[in-house]
Amino acid sequence: MSSISNVTDATIIERFAGIPALLEQAPALIVRGRFLDCECLLGPTAHPFHVSIRAGRIVDLTPAPVLMRSWRFSYRASPAAWAAYWQPEPRPGWHDLLALTKRGEAVLEGDLHPFMAHLQYFKDVLSLPRQHFAMTLS
Amino acid sequence: MSGTIEPMVGRYVHVEISGEMHRIYFEENGAGIPLVCLHTAGSDARQWRYLLADEAFAKNFRIIAFDMPWHGKSNPPASWNGDEYQLTAARYTETIRAFCEALELDKPVVMGCSIGGRIVLNLAINHAAEFRALIGLEAADFQAPWYDTTWLNRPDVHGGEVCAALVSGLIAPQSPQASRNETLWGYKQGGPGIFKGDLYFYRVDGDLRGRVETIDTKVCPLFLLTGEYDFSCTPEDTKRTAAAIGGARVTIMEQLGHFPMSEHPEQFRRYISPVLGEILKQSMQSKQGVQV
Numbered sequence: 398m399s400s401i402s403n404v405t406d407a408t409i410i411e412r413f414a415g416i417p418a419l420l421e422q423a424p425a426l427i428v429r430g431r432f433l434d435c436e437c438l439l440g441p442t443a444h445p446f447h448v449s450i451r452a453g454r455i456v457d458l459t460p461a462p463v464l465m466r467s468w469r470f471s472y473r474a475s476p477a478a479w480a481a482y483w484q485p486e487p488r489p490g491w492h493d494l495l496a497l498t499k500r501g502e503a504v505l506e507g508d509l510h511p512f513m514a515h516l517q518y519f520k521d522v523l524s525l526p527r528q529h530f531a532m533t534l535s
Numbered sequence: 536m537s538g539t540i541e542p543m544v545g546r547y548v549h550v551e552i553s554g555e556m557h558r559i560y561f562e563e564n565g566a567g568i569p570l571v572c573l574h575t576a577g578s579d580a581r582q583w584r585y586l587l588a589d590e591a592f593a594k595n596f597r598i599i600a601f602d603m604p605w606h607g608k609s610n611p612p613a614s615w616n617g618d619e620y621q622l623t624a625a626r627y628t629e630t631i632r633a634f635c636e637a638l639e640l641d642k643p644v645v646m647g648c649s650i651g652g653r654i655v656l657n658l659a660i661n662h663a664a665e666f667r668a669l670i671g672l673e674a675a676d677f678q679a680p681w682y683d684t685t686w687l688n689r690p691d692v693h694g695g696e697v698c699a700a701l702v703s704g705l706i707a708p709q710s711p712q713a714s715r716n717e718t719l720w721g722y723k724q725g726g727p728g729i730f731k732g733d734l735y736f737y738r739v740d741g742d743l744r745g746r747v748e749t750i751d752t753k754v755c756p757l758f759l760l761t762g763e764y765d766f767s768c769t770p771e772d773t774k775r776t777a778a779a780i781g782g783a784r785v786t787i788m789e790q791l792g793h794f795p796m797s798e799h800p801e802q803f804r805r806y807i808s809p810v811l812g813e814i815l816k817q818s819m820q821s822k823q824g825v826q827v
Contacts, residue, residue: 486708489763493704496766499681514692516700 406441409476412526413440417455419525427453430518435511438471445473470512474503483527494520543587550637552630559634560608561601565593568667568818569643571635572600573651575794576737577698577730578721579607585800595815601634605729620732624741627654632662644814646670649793650737660746663755668814670758673765673793675772676743684738688728695723698730705793707764718797752782758810759783762791
């Protein structure tokens with residue numbers, strides 16, 4: 398797992414910033430989120446992004462902090478957790494958003510309704526870098 | 536007839552539970568040692584369809600899987616008026632024993648997964664002499680909660696979607712997509728509040744810490760098998776439980792999660808085959824009067 402431990406925070410941030418473009422290439426996933434409009438805070442613990450979702454599309458993704466910007470819920474995980482989650486075959490206990498919260502590598506906060514009502518959508522959106530992440534490491 | 540017909544047959548048996556007759560749906564295949572299979576919380580006995588259709592196992596085992604009341608094709612009892620459903624350890628135990636009695640099963644093997652694995656431990660504690668062997672999949676005396684079950688049944692969140700999305704993370708990444716989808720379909724089809732009600736047993740009424748030490752595996756052998764990707768009942772939870780039970784056999788299953796029999800049937804078969812083989816061997820030896 399040395400390749401994962403060597404992943405820099407900058408790599409994780411860069412991959413996270415690429416999620417909106419990956420989502421645009423996943424029309425079925427956008428359809429799944431078609432009733433979702435939400436402001437949320439997602440990403441690496443120390444460098445999260447304000448994410449604006451409209452009808453299942455990410456219309457804005459801006460690095461925090463943004464002065465007085467509100468969010469309904471946040472899901473933040475350590476860079477090591479994102480790196481492990483994005484492996485083609487993640488290790489046991491690092492393979493699911495709620496596995497990461499259970500092991501204390503991620504924190505879920507705020508009004509959880511939009512997250513829980515669209516749980517599979519968020520799991521799938523936040524796993525989108527998985528398909529390209531291994532290439533980053535190689 | 537040109538269509539492929541699978542070997543299991545489904546029927547209903549009338550079973551008295553808590554003084555009321557219940558119409559229980561079950562499927563079975565094979566002949567020999569009765570092997571009763573218990574599904575996970577919030578799903579139904581379709582999870583066992585690969586085991587039920589297993590030609591080799593069916594030569595020596597009468598494989599039976601039933602839908603718990605409120606699940607699959609076993610409707611709620613006639614007296615139910617829509618009140619909140621809550622499964623208790625006592626009711627779960629009574630249901631299994633009553634089902635086995637209704638079918639007049641002679642010292643069956645019971646294999647349960649998740650809540651079915653937990654209740655298997657309770658059977659081992661209180662009723663070991665009634666069973667030939669007990670198999671707990673994803674079983675432990677207790678496991679730490681990782682979500683609030685109130686999300687499972689509320690009008691502003693789709694119950695089927697949230698139940699399936701929650702448990703999707705318990706399936707190993709290596710599991711075939713079709714089997715993953717089929718496993719989740721069971722959760723999408725559950726009745727409102729039923730998964731939550733099953734978890735009442737898991738979270739509130741079925742804590743067996745401090746009780747499993749009394750299990751005597753000489754009376755009834757106990758096998759515990761847990762998937763490495765199960766972060767709900769972790770391998771550590773199972774190992775901790777087994778450490779308190781003399782003679783309990785533990786297997787950690789690679790590339791499997793919380794639903795081994797349905798999420799990746801072929802992989803599960805590699806692990807359950809030697810267990811069933813050992814039970815068969817012990818059963819034949821005891822039949823011949825050989826001490827085992």
